[in-house]
Amino acid sequence: MYIVTSEEMRRLDQHMIEKMGIPAASLMENAGKAIAEEVLAYCRRQHDRGGANHAASQTGPGDKPNRGGIIRGDAVLRRDEAAREHWLILAGKGNNGGDGLVAARHLRDAGVRVTIIYAEPPEALRGEAALQRDAAAALGIPARVYGRDEVSFDRCTGAVDALLGTGSRGAPRGPYAELIGAAVESGVPVVAADIPSGLDADTGEVQEPHIRAQVTVCLACLKRGLVQYPGAVAAGEVVVRAIGIPALQPGLPEPPVQLLTEETLADALGVDIRRQRDPDGHKGTYGHVLLAAGSLRMSGAGLLASRSALRIGSGLVTWALPSALLPRVIGAVPELMLAAAADTDDGEWNAASAEEVLRLAASRDVLAAGPGLGRFEGDTGWLRRLWEESDRPLVIDADGLNMLADAGDGVSAWGRRQAPVVLTPHPGEMGRLLGVPTAEVQRDRIGCALDYAHRRGVTLVLKGARTVIASPDGTAYVNTTGHAGMATGGAGDVLTGIIAGLLAQGLSAPQAAAFGVYLHGLAGEKAARLREDPASILAGDLVEAL
Numbered sequence: 001m002y003i004v005t006s007e008e009m010r011r012l013d014q015h016m017i018e019k020m021g022i023p024a025a026s027l028m029e030n031a032g033k034a035i036a037e038e039v040l041a042y043c044r045r046q047h048d049r050g051g052a053n054h055a056a057s058q059t060g061p062g063d064k065p066n067r068g069g070i071i072r073g074d075a076v077l078r079r080d081e082a083a084r085e086h087w088l089i090l091a092g093k094g095n096n097g098g099d100g101l102v103a104a105r106h107l108r109d110a111g112v113r114v115t116i117i118y119a120e121p122p123e124a125l126r127g128e129a130a131l132q133r134d135a136a137a138a139l140g141i142p143a144r145v146y147g148r149d150e151v152s153f154d155r156c157t158g159a160v161d162a163l164l165g166t167g168s169r170g171a172p173r174g175p176y177a178e179l180i181g182a183a184v185e186s187g188v189p190v191v192a193a194d195i196p197s198g199l200d201a202d203t204g205e206v207q208e209p210h211i212r213a214q215v216t217v218c219l220a221c222l223k224r225g226l227v228q229y230p231g232a233v234a235a236g237e238v239v240v241r242a243i244g245i246p247a248l249q250p251g252l253p254e255p256p257v258q259l260l261t262e263e264t265l266a267d268a269l270g271v272d273i274r275r276q277r278d279p280d281g282h283k284g285t286y287g288h289v290l291l292a293a294g295s296l297r298m299s300g301a302g303l304l305a306s307r308s309a310l311r312i313g314s315g316l317v318t319w320a321l322p323s324a325l326l327p328r329v330i331g332a333v334p335e336l337m338l339a340a341a342a343d344t345d346d347g348e349w350n351a352a353s354a355e356e357v358l359r360l361a362a363s364r365d366v367l368a369a370g371p372g373l374g375r376f377e378g379d380t381g382w383l384r385r386l387w388e389e390s391d392r393p394l395v396i397d398a399d400g401l402n403m404l405a406d407a408g409d410g411v412s413a414w415g416r417r418q419a420p421v422v423l424t425p426h427p428g429e430m431g432r433l434l435g436v437p438t439a440e441v442q443r444d445r446i447g448c449a450l451d452y453a454h455r456r457g458v459t460l461v462l463k464g465a466r467t468v469i470a471s472p473d474g475t476a477y478v479n480t481t482g483h484a485g486m487a488t489g490g491a492g493d494v495l496t497g498i499i500a501g502l503l504a505q506g507l508s509a510p511q512a513a514a515f516g517v518y519l520h521g522l523a524g525e526k527a528a529r530l531r532e533d534p535a536s537i538l539a540g541d542l543v544e545a546l
């Protein structure tokens with residue numbers, strides 16, 4: 001499923017109208033009908049649950065005897081159920097409002113009581129929206145104008161938010177802000193048209209006031225703002241409805257961002273998600289990971305990353321760690337090979353260890369540096385040597401990313417690597433890499449990840465709720481798996497091990513990053529199911545859940 005910006009959506013919309021000759025009115029009709037259908041589906045669920053304002057239904061629409069075999073194919077509510085519904089259609093003056101007016105007509109046709117609330121005087125509507133305004137008036141659908149007529153949410157059972165869609169700019173103003181505020185204040189259930197009003201469709205930022213929807217009926221293509229926080233919270237349950245505007249149209253570029261699902265992994269990334277093993281495989285078939293990780297205070301990070309690299313199926317894993325630490329972790333993970341790296345006398349990393357790490361890397365398939373490393377004298381130069389003098393795929397995480405950030409733009413002076421680089425920053429580390437506050441990264445996670453990955457020629461995993469995986473080729477994926485319980489120390493170390501392990505098994509950097517993030521999230525969901533209180537998940541549980 002593609003995820004688009006408002007601009008990409010507008011281009012797709014216009015192309016269908018101008019190049020394919022599909023009338024805008026048809027698209028709006030499809031949009032409004034889809035919104036009405038989702039409102040009726042919402043009402044059906046409420047009636048079946050016997051929710052507030054809805055008496056529990058004794059029988060469903062299908063239970064009525066057919067009069068001579070004639071039934072109404074799309075009946076979702078019985079007439080008596082529909083008659084108990086009174087929905088306000090909050091209509092802005094743009095095409096989002098137009099969608100709402102079409103929905104008003106379809107809801108009324110299904111027997112629902114409908115009242116249109118115009119945010120602005122109806123004369124302000126133009127084009128397709130004006131056409132819908134006139135049709136609604138001709139049908140005698142009751143209408144009020146906010147600010148001119150009395151508007152009350154008291155006796156309604158729901159409201160369609162058709163105030164602001166992808167044409168919204170900045171915080172809702174004037175009557176729009178007041179109507180949104182009144183709707184939120186009333187607590188009325190809201191079904192949002194395309195996006196909840198007050199949401200930035202491209203970044204997921206929310207303005208004040210903004211609609212908090214039970215359901216958002218997203219039209220044609222999923223919008224970026226609905227899959228990034230806090231937009232994803234304001235949107236409620238997102239239902240994407242086709243309205244006759246395909247995301248792929250000859251003459252227009254393919255949208256660069258997709259939702260990461262099993263289908264995307266298989267179709268867009270060519271990942272064999274079943275990962276069949278050939279019977280004559282041997283350890284060498286599944287690669288050898290070298291991890292430069294761990295320090296006196298953070299030895300566990302090395303253990304977690306190593307264990308997850310094994311768990312994900314690597315043939316062999318070697319953990320290079322400060323020599324003073326080595327004796328203390330012997331046997332911690334019997335399957336693990338250990339290599340002593342030059343260290344300072346207090347068991348911390350020493351920049352001279354680059355020699356040793358490079359020597360070890362030469363006979364391994366993948367090099368991962370960062371988990372639990374800590375910072376040490378000359379560490380940025382240490383990382384630069386791994387970057388420039390090893391021809392193995394390189395995964396950089398945690399303090400490795402801080403070393404990279406300290407190189408600043410100097411990184412562009414580091415040789416352009418033949419082998420791929422995968423960076424796995426959390427938002428704070430991303431901010432340091434970009435030299436901006438974390439809040440700026442979180443304001444447009446997809447944009448930040450796409451820009452950095454393309455500019456630096458790396459695969460970037462921007463962690464957090466709805467992790468973004470961006471490739472050097474300008475494409476990106478937004479992950480759908482995971483659990484809040486994964487916000488626990490060491491979860492990132494586990495992800496690093498997973499990605500390194502998948503690279504060792506021959507996946508490309510984008511495949512290993514996307515599949516790794518997807519599996520990491522599934523492991524979190526599974527670990528959460530296994531514990532009474534999901535908050536008690538430990539990073540080690542993720543390794544076992546893999």
Ligand SMILES: NC(=O)C1=CN([C@@H]2O[C@H](COP(=O)(O)OP(=O)(O)OC[C@H]3O[C@@H](n4cnc5c(N)ncnc54)[C@H](O)[C@@H]3O)[C@@H](O)[C@H]2O)[C@H](O)CC1
Nearest residue numbers: 013028094095096164165166167168169170171172173194
């Ligand atoms: N996706 C598609 O291909 C289709 C989408 N449809 C719907 O069209 C809207 C986008 O319509 P547009 O007219 O471009 O924008 P809006 O309806 O969102 O216009 C809002 C309206 O309000 C004014 N405005 C903008 N920002 C603010 C603000 N912060 N406060 C107050 N007022 C504001 C501005 O002047 C605009 O005129 C899309 O979301 C879909 O719902 C088509 O109907 C079908 C095809």
Ligand SMILES: [K+]
Nearest residue numbers: 161164193195
């Ligand atoms: K809306």
